[in-house]
Amino acid sequence: MNAIQKPRGRMFFANPGPTNIPDSVMRAVSHASIDFNDADFFELYERCVAGLKRVLRTKQHLFFYTASGHGAWEASMANLFNTGDTLLVIETGHFSESWAKMGKALGLCIDTLPADWRKGADFCALRAKLAGDTEHRIKAVCAVHNETAAGTMLDIGAVRAAMDAAGHPALLLADTISSLASLPFEMDAWGVDVVVGGSQKGLMLPTGFSFTGVSEKALEAHKGSRIPKHYFDWSEMLTRRHRSFIGTVPTTLFYGLAESLRLLEEEGLEQVWARHTRLARAVRAAVKHWSGNGPNSNVGGPELYCQDDARASDSVTAILMPDGHDADAVRATCRNRFNVSLGAGLNKLAGRVFRIGHLGDLNEPMVLGTLASVEMALKLNNVPHRPGGVAAAMEELTA
């Protein structure tokens, strides 16, 4: 068999973002140009705003940016703080680190609550930290709801509870880029002040806009912010007709957003979340099987990077390779021979981890076809593993 041949058939895109774009969304996005001040567009836009607020579970404010998620991150910081303000970043992995790095670049002081990436945040330490901050030096707590790099989930409701327990007045900022419209999230019920999200994950759209849900409290705090900004400036946006966006609005994406919101609400948000949980469990069942680790065995196969099942992400799974085996070789086999695109390990996890994204427009055969390809790639790369991971996933899906 010739592995060099051009892959055929549909690419299985098992990256944690961007995600698969449903055909009907793709068709909707293929819309001719329109004046973003045209009455027809404005009506569409307002419907999208209302729908997205329902996804965020908020009745507060929403600002859009023609930007990737990193732009919304910058907006969340530039609009709220002043040079020298202190933020507490709950470490979860690569993306919490990146957000922290961005904060420093913007002139903020970052206090990091350290964590073992495989285990997730230490809530005892968080409570202690907040309780100890009697002067309320911490202006905001930054929490990545779903750490895409590590495949872990952070309980935002529990973060809020810790803040409340400490009576701490800091703002709560949550990055939901790889969780929104995939994992349960409740902006208002959880008292989240700023929610950062993007178009290209659970909303199943091309990359192109990002947004922040913003609480009244945050909007109040914004008034005192002095970090230089314009493109992301909420005050500037509030003077515009769309009360969002500086400059041209990416109109075509809103035709797609209307359709993705329709799909989400047709299925029902709770059903969407349940589907993500179901598929994620199947993926983890496969990986646990491959690892071959149990009371009486130790195959030493690939294993879940996340060591705490209760914190495993339901939208992306990071898989740690056995020592001496290259994650990127497995990815290359999947990509070149089976037309399956897996996520790479990021930064310090490069080569040691590969990731399976399982969020957005996904179903059982898509996940099982991916898992089967991974299992074949493990075999073809002579990676030790216990065969039968796909069967374990199927068992999970039909239990």
Place this chain on the structure above:
Amino acid sequence: MNAIQKPRGRMFFANPGPTNIPDSVMRAVSHASIDFNDADFFELYERCVAGLKRVLRTKQHLFFYTASGHGAWEASMANLFNTGDTLLVIETGHFSESWAKMGKALGLCIDTLPADWRKGADFCALRAKLAGDTEHRIKAVCAVHNETAAGTMLDIGAVRAAMDAAGHPALLLADTISSLASLPFEMDAWGVDVVVGGSQKGLMLPTGFSFTGVSEKALEAHKGSRIPKHYFDWSEMLTRRHRSFIGTVPTTLFYGLAESLRLLEEEGLEQVWARHTRLARAVRAAVKHWSGNGPNSNVGGPELYCQDDARASDSVTAILMPDGHDADAVRATCRNRFNVSLGAGLNKLAGRVFRIGHLGDLNEPMVLGTLASVEMALKLNNVPHRPGGVAAAMEELTA
């Protein structure tokens, strides 16, 4: 879990036709209207004709019809014969029966070479039949290259050999609707006089045109044909600029055809065939495993409808259910719960057989995702089977 929920994710279309349309072909088909006499279109059209002849492996003639494959069938008969002419139809299953029925409707006498659909044609009987026809009453032999309903393949080269051995001058008509651009086929080398094909199978296009490759010998025979016709009349077509088509040309499909031909030639026809063989073997490995029949066991699971491995189709597999179990229940579970569309059993096989199409734009994870869904559906419907079919397919694909 709620099986009633709206299926999400991409539909796995495992029907034997139409087939999956690659994105690039779909995009090409989405072309604005153009005058089919426009010079730009004519240039495209001529390129397509040349390319399709390479797929047919012929240097002879080609006629297109705005019609489904049945239209090309009608063209193949209406253009060659006179009322009362006798045709020998080699029985293979539902589609050989349908072609025969059409012949009768057009006023032809149909002589059928009977066969057990699960075993395929009896070549001894064929040779005897031809040898016995010393008066050359048989004007044509009609052979379905790939019987989509039974999942069997008929060796057209062997039919030609039988005709040559008998020195029989009949025309050889071959239906390649579900085999062309998927299974090896050689119009000129095999001495096929009329090849019937359509857009929506191995050519990976929407349904919309069909065509016949036509030999010099057949074009000569055409001159004496008196069956009333116009829409499919080759003589009429030869007066038109495109030397094909009566009436408006479905221009948009030719933009798609150019792209599908590009894809086929980029991969290489031999590689395309090899891919179909590889994936078909995986499917059969799974079914054989499910059947659980071996020297020491008899699970009584679903089994291959085709009882002769050498004649099993590499583009579609028909699977016979155990007695008392409903194929359509399995199909319904796949469709409603897993968004996998399987082919139904046709006519007398309805409810007893389901079919997996594995032709066109297909790869390993698409096939394995489908097989996994079928295996789960067998379990959910309490159909006896030996679990592990997917693993057997994976084994076959990595052997």
Place this chain on the structure above:
Amino acid sequence: MNAIQKPRGRMFFANPGPTNIPDSVMRAVSHASIDFNDADFFELYERCVAGLKRVLRTKQHLFFYTASGHGAWEASMANLFNTGDTLLVIETGHFSESWAKMGKALGLCIDTLPADWRKGADFCALRAKLAGDTEHRIKAVCAVHNETAAGTMLDIGAVRAAMDAAGHPALLLADTISSLASLPFEMDAWGVDVVVGGSQKGLMLPTGFSFTGVSEKALEAHKGSRIPKHYFDWSEMLTRRHRSFIGTVPTTLFYGLAESLRLLEEEGLEQVWARHTRLARAVRAAVKHWSGNGPNSNVGGPELYCQDDARASDSVTAILMPDGHDADAVRATCRNRFNVSLGAGLNKLAGRVFRIGHLGDLNEPMVLGTLASVEMALKLNNVPHRPGGVAAAMEELTA
């Protein structure tokens, strides 16, 4: 200025068929393959059947063909008659001739009611003809509602009145290929027995299916028909689930049909007709102005081919060039320099006539941009004409 440069911008497609495909229809057509027996598709299909009957203004029968309009023509004849039956074809131009030719090829006797193509049918002669047929030798009257080649309209209601006046029992067959969903048409009210239509004109779809509306009376007549047929056989179709189509259904076009029906009904059929009338009048105003013929002048410019305003088609205008000037040179300038595609003169009108299609998804600036290009092409080709045709059209549109 360099006329050889590659044309840019959107092509203005002013051909009388196929027609411009609206973006939303194009997007709808770009649908993935689906089993045409899938319940989801069947529901869509039934909606389309009901909607198309509303467009035909009938409550009777409808048969679809995977075929161009010529296929539906063949169906209309092959399903109703026997060899040697006589049909009266009302001459209108190229397409009435073609239909007659097809009838002959199918073994029918064609009696033509001759006409001056520039003036249209002679109703006195028609009445005389029908009255004289006391033996009812004429089995059907074939009438082309809108003669695309001549740009003339035939009053089908008046044909029915003539038949009724003569008490003639013949069937009435009407070709509405270039009029349906553009010009007023009433199948049931006008007592039309067979209506022939296609996808690629007023329905604004790609070429790919055609259809016939069929009255109870015609379906009764069908039972006695003995012309050999299968692909177009209504009896065969009535045994199928869709009660239409032999073979694979072109599913993707039905997604488009649902959208085009939605567009038509959103605008309102009467409004659609009114729009066609409005735009057609603008086109004719321009041509009349170019011709420059009036009481006191004779510029000798291009003129309307149709000499009777009351019979001018509201979906296509044929324009006759002054002697010694080549219509195709004007067309070439429009196509190559302005990216405007005009219809050619057909057969005996080749080179003498060019045609502007103005049916389907069309509005004022599309028509005016086309007329402006034609007027510039007349100038560039030194064709005598009175400048100001576009202004005359604008005047008509704002009167």
Place this chain on the structure above:
Amino acid sequence: MNAIQKPRGRMFFANPGPTNIPDSVMRAVSHASIDFNDADFFELYERCVAGLKRVLRTKQHLFFYTASGHGAWEASMANLFNTGDTLLVIETGHFSESWAKMGKALGLCIDTLPADWRKGADFCALRAKLAGDTEHRIKAVCAVHNETAAGTMLDIGAVRAAMDAAGHPALLLADTISSLASLPFEMDAWGVDVVVGGSQKGLMLPTGFSFTGVSEKALEAHKGSRIPKHYFDWSEMLTRRHRSFIGTVPTTLFYGLAESLRLLEEEGLEQVWARHTRLARAVRAAVKHWSGNGPNSNVGGPELYCQDDARASDSVTAILMPDGHDADAVRATCRNRFNVSLGAGLNKLAGRVFRIGHLGDLNEPMVLGTLASVEMALKLNNVPHRPGGVAAAMEELTA
């Protein structure tokens, strides 16, 4: 006639941005998600970078942003300066004002070279200003190449000449958002240090990315910049694989960019510019005709906002209404009755000016259909004007 009916036919999008997206670009953009680190994408990306540099006419640097043009503006300022630095903004209209406002928001001191918007920049004053800045307090000159709001063009080469004449070392920043790939522009030859551009104008793409061409000199200056930034930070970008973009890359737009670059180079950049000039002249000929102002007449019709023909923009024309007449009423008639979308007057020009965009994928009939609709709308709104503007445009196009 009923003006309330739903507009039909293709919308004529005569807005100055976004612009019409060619079908082939739209199809290319409709690409499935892909990992932006995938080798296939990286190859595409590099081709796009090379092609876009050819459009910018530079061999220096290029940074992309997932942002609208305003984001690239912010990048151009945030990457080069420090709080309190002085920039000289050459006033041209709304967009020069907006850029200046953004600079202030980022903490810069803005020195404006005032101008009459209808006449454009005063080069004498510019030369004087630069000569007077002997201390080189001015760190950069900001010039909007094409003022979209006023419909005027600023000669960037002349700005460079003025700077050189004064021996002034300031950086030269040019906004080419509505001119790039439409009007002649030469980054390297004109010594432009930062060029700001976006996807949605001459590049004929949906809104979604913007970019800056950056000279070596500017990259050197960047090293000393201390304005807080991250999302737009060039230094940060240089650490990334794509040497551009912070965060997810909008991959689908690059499939479109490759196609739009192919279209531009197939036509030839010089031919693209010539086409824009040709079409712009036609638009201006129509407006001048409508104005009816000449030696012997004064109709008092709408007139060109730009009073200096030599400075009229070839990509957008702003039209000033006669006193007492509402530009937006004309726009509403065009939009609602003729499906033509015109640009509004911005800010202080609101209601007094409407704008016709004529850039990107445009040809003669598109422009003439638009002009005809405008002329009809003038009539329908009883705006004084000399009829015959379309004819004047046609005359210009065939002179």
